[in-house]
Amino acid sequence: MDDYSIESMRDTNADAQETSDYNLQKPNIYNKYLPFYKSIKRHASDLFEEIRENLSRTIQLGELRPGFAVWSNELKRFISLYGFYFTKDDHLKLINFYLSILSITDLSYPDVEICFDTLFDLMRKTSMITRDDLIIDWRLLYRWAQLIHDLHNKTSALVALPNCRMDAIGIIYREFRSERKVRPFWFFIPHETYRLTEQDTIDFVNCIKEYAFISIFNKDHNKEAAEACQYLSMLLPELIVPSLVEQLFSSLDNMTEPHRFTSIIICLTRVARQIVRQTPSYSEGQIYVLPLLMSVLPGIDLNDFQKITVTLEFLDTILKLITCIIREKISDFLSGSFLSPKVRKLVAGLIRALVKGNPIETLKYFLPKTCESIENIMDHADSSGLLIDHKGDIELNWYLILFAEFLRARGDTLLIYKQMIMSIFHRCIYLIHKDSYEAVASAAKHLLKSLSHVYPMEYQLTVENFDEPFVNFLPIRAWGQAADFDNLQIQFHIPNENEIDFACEFVETFLYLELRLLNEKCLKMSNNERLRSLTFIHHIAIGCFRMVPHVDSEKLPNL
Template sequence: MLRELMRLYLCVLLSSVAWHNIGHIHWEPWIPQIFTHILRSFSLPIGKMQMSLEEYNPIVSTSTKWIIAMIGHGSSCLQYLRDLLIAVKNFYHPSNTGAFQKDLVEFILGLAQNFVDRVHLERTSRPVWFFAPLESYRLTEQDITDFVNCVKDYAFISIFNKDYTEEAAKTCKYLSILRPELIIPSIVEKHFSSIDSMTEPHRFTSIMTCLTHIARQIVQQTSAYSQGQIYVLPLLMSALPGIDLNDLEKTSVTLEFLDTILMLITCIDCSSAVNIRNDLTEIEKEVCLSTSNFDDFIVEFLKRIFQMIDVLSTDMSDAVTSNADVDIDDIMINWKLTTITFNIVQQCSSKIFHKIREKVIDFVSGVCLSSRARDIVSGLVEGLVKGNPVETLKYLMPKTCESIEKILNHSESTILLTDHKGDIELTWYLILFAELVHARGDALIIYKSMIMSVFRQCIHFINKNSYETIAHAVEHLLESLTHVYPIDYRLTVENIDEPFVDFLPIRAWGQYVDFNKLQVQFHIPNEDEID
């Protein structure tokens, strides 16, 4: 045991020395021995013999920094790395299960992550208390390309490893940061080939997980690569069949992908820009024309969500709500749908917002849903309210308050005050009301009289569900009126509606923001809200 610890600490020490002295130490004579030691540390099963994990110390994660520090300036390190990976390639295949696969996948993840760190250190950092690698030993563009080509195939294989999909996806993310043109087309191609695979459903979920991690590199325009934007609309449309209540894992990864990518783009039809601007590249023209399909995507997305809600409203689906695992999945679905709706609404054109609002309002009006489905619908409403509170309240608040008062006026008040069973329709509208009063404080002031009227009539209910809903409404209202919170999460402060003379939305997709240029807008309670 002591020997194992000493070997591990020695590896940590040498890795640190190599990393902090890039270009100052001549490692070339020792590279063969170093890679031999790394190969033995994998503890791979050879033939019928299973190597003991105790005999060879697992130094995989530590050695990756050492390897990356030795690359460059004509070093043979990259060639030895290539030979090492070729030697263990068969063990990367998902069919070869064993404890060794964890080390193998984490090995390429560590390589990719440390390589990105080194590129960042050499090209963007301005070290003060940190080291600066020698200029002549810094990585060249060819070094970066060679490294990505060396590692990418093993990352692609590992994507389909059920136990380590997440690590493989992170590896692809780091590689796509370095050379998106070598990573994105291959993964997108694998995705489209996995859609119709009925015998291997795991391929779809694995690829969707990977696409989620590389979403920014797909949607982002850079000087070196912008072709990824061409895939955005086809990927969005192809992901929708993944919303399937019969497969909660598939639904989960699909919603995660949609949430991530819709946070990075604007849902705007930019096709008219082709006829307005004369500075568009051929790729930008193709992307602008493809954005005309955003309407179709929104319609199909809402259609699938409404179908899912209808299924959840059946008695059979309600019967399983006592299962704790199902409850956790429901919470995840509700949360993701809320954030997806919010991302779409806050960064879409007025035309698309009106379509979303119309369809959601038509669906929720006059519909009494089961308890399980109500949470999902209220999540959609919450996304609308947070994304565009003024326009959402304008149409939903009067209707909701009117429906509540109509039910109260057509019922015996004494019955509602003494009936412990409550009224299903009334409870549903109270849930909507509770979400609406979670809007921005200054947008709620206009409806003060309506809101107070509902509270005065409902505060004396004794039905548990109705009373809890009113309590949530009070909590939401106080939070909206008295708290300080950010109110704008958009990618850009520019006007995103037509015409696109001064600003083209697709050029803002996935772009990073300088912290010093952030223009955060906050809701600060005024006297009318506090009063």
């Protein structure tokens, strides 16, 4: 094994130069928008140093098991969280380190798999390393490929080289995209006469699209067909979007083949961005938005779970890409729909999007009505025996689920509803029906997280002000547009004193009440009552976990 890579892994920071963002390979671009970014950078540097030292130590001590697998997994996790938060020099040394491990002749196949998987992660960003930076002896890789191929029927050879295969359409799409966008890659640049032209793009899309359209209704390959349509619509949306929309409208009247509606909705979900966005070459897709939203509503069929799933997913995708106000319709739908447990989760996702997108207006419009409905039902709880009814009330369960979702709103927006919220908890905390007390417990968890956690206040990725008059800005022009991360001005919710006081009051009111109840009457309680109490305590603990200070203690020696 090459000793150079191990030594270089060990003393990379000998010069003790401070690492800045400019000489790092490719850090995770999202991390710089997080609060406490300086502490994140410091933690990333310390963690990478720890990973590097331990990888080197496992080889120096000759103990591949379990250290090599553990710290290789930590490296993969590090790249996932922080990106390539290291210099090019460190990047190359990591690659050479894993190549040197592959030079061990009796290396176990699990370790071979770790090496190839890690090398794939380290080398997949080809723009960061030039030909002059790295030369790999192909014989090393060929030897392992041959061994794996020869032992393909044996259990010990259940390891594969990195699977770099992609669908042909995806590859070609990236080829078109790379030629349209100049990047400092070191790939071979073909002569202009051999480069793809606009006519080549048109011919390619026309050649493939009919096969993709036919495959949409093939149950075995409809997902692949939807992906193909997505890539084709990125190239030339004007040749794909109108045909797909027309097929949807024709499927609505087809009573003999109802599965066609489900298949085409799956495909339209994949091309949603191309439908709603304006581009210099195509903007006509926006005229289909309202007809599509109205035409898919019959897909909310409680008798067909697959149909309602794909329909709600389509609506969720479209509504995330556009701006609209549909409060009245949603209010009527929520007040008259006590849905099955499976469908409730899907509808709750739509409510969650409203709460995150515009918490002030959403709470103002929905929360008082929901709380009033719960209060009206609970007013008859004593006479109907609801508090001790194990069967529960389907209407009450639905409103409690809505109540829990509304408490996901930003903490400061919940303060003005404090009295209303506390009243609901006081009245519903002792419900022993499983669905009811789980909804109440979830509401407690969401409330405490909203009040005490740090999270983004704005989920809008565009910088335009949608409240401006239409003369200054037309919101339709921002539909489906990609975000410019360099111009984002993300603001985070940092709990203020009033929110912390509310959270503490909630915990002191309900947590200690439940603990006293368990301490004094645990043996007298039924199993359902005991489970209700423990569930509520568990969710409160999860919600206020961030408020609990770290336990300071001395490290145990010789571990």
